Amino acid sequence: MKIATWNVNSINARIPRVTEWLSEASPDVALLQELKCVDEKFPRTEIEDLGYNIVTHGQKSYNGVAILSKHPIEDVMIGLPGDDSDEQARYIEATINTVRVASIYLPNGNPYPGEKFDYKIGWMDRLIERAKYLLTLEEDFVLAGDYNVCPKDEDCYDIVRFANDALVQPELRDRFYTLLNLGLTDAFRAFTPSGRNYTYWDYQAGAWQKDNGVRIDHLLLSPTAADKVIKCEIDRTPRGKERPSDHTPIWCELSL
DNA sequence: ATGGTTGTGTTACAA
Numbered sequence: 001m002k003i004a005t006w007n008v009n010s011i012n013a014r015i016p017r018v019t020e021w022l023s024e025a026s027p028d029v030a031l032l033q034e035l036k037c038v039d040e041k042f043p044r045t046e047i048e049d050l051g052y053n054i055v056t057h058g059q060k061s062y063n064g065v066a067i068l069s070k071h072p073i074e075d076v077m078i079g080l081p082g083d084d085s086d087e088q089a090r091y092i093e094a095t096i097n098t099v100r101v102a103s104i105y106l107p108n109g110n111p112y113p114g115e116k117f118d119y120k121i122g123w124m125d126r127l128i129e130r131a132k133y134l135l136t137l138e139e140d141f142v143l144a145g146d147y148n149v150c151p152k153d154e155d156c157y158d159i160v161r162f163a164n165d166a167l168v169q170p171e172l173r174d175r176f177y178t179l180l181n182l183g184l185t186d187a188f189r190a191f192t193p194s195g196r197n198y199t200y201w202d203y204q205a206g207a208w209q210k211d212n213g214v215r216i217d218h219l220l221l222s223p224t225a226a227d228k229v230i231k232c233e234i235d236r237t238p239r240g241k242e243r244p245s246d247h248t249p250i251w252c253e254l255s256l
Numbered sequence: 257a258t259g260g261t262t263g264t265g266t267t268a269c270a271a
Binding site: 009010012013034036037060061062108110116148202203204205206207243245246 | 259265
């Protein structure tokens with residue numbers, strides 16, 4: 001089962017890119033972030049016509065996450081537990097073919113330091129608690145999306161330039177490592193242990209052409225899911241097209 | 257060079 005994640009930076013602006021990618025890459029499950037629209041404005045029919053079931057957790061103008069699946073989508077959970085006052089649409093979870101999947105859009109956290117950074121820290125602590133709970137079930141799960149975290153310096157094209165950016169701060173890296181130490185596997189690093197392999201390039205200053213990117217989109221696998229993963233790759237193709245998202249998809253294949 | 261771009265949705269804010 002092929003599971004992909006992609007921050008599309010507006011599903012309505014990106015629908016030509018998304019439909020061509022779904023047709024060509026043909027993931028069983030696609031986890032999308034930054035829909036930037038309410039559920040009623042999600043372009044359902046264009047995607048349903050390609051054979052996908054859809055669940056969305058939208059929000060006007062900002063954030064928004066979705067799960068697309070060629071297989072039935074069961075037991076949908078909207079929102080990350082742990083803060084009833086949090087109204088930002090950044091988390092949706094469901095079961096597909098016995099695999100629990102989550103589409104995650106972690107807060108960006110800039111400027112650092114500040115309230116937005118503190119919100120990001122709190123959000124990540126809640127994600128850690130959710131991961132701990134899911135681990136007690138001892139089932140396959142994949143927590144995938146835009147983590148807005150560079151785990152190591154090599155995941156950033158210019159660490160000096162990013163010294164004061166929220167993406168690389170040690171408080172966040174520590175929490176990312178906490179997820180790994182709980183037993184989760186960074187699927188990409190399981191197959192590509194080191195190297196500069198990015199998933200996001202700024203629209204500005206020719207970042208894509210110069211490969212000035214960061215690796216911030218991740219697929220974290222439960223122990224039993226990690227036993228089944230046979231491939232994980234970044235698909236750079238969509239980033240090079242006309243009117244692209246600033247992120248590109250990353251996917252893994254589970255042998256169920 | 258304290259720059260540059262894209263999106264939402266109105267001209268500011270987020271990324």
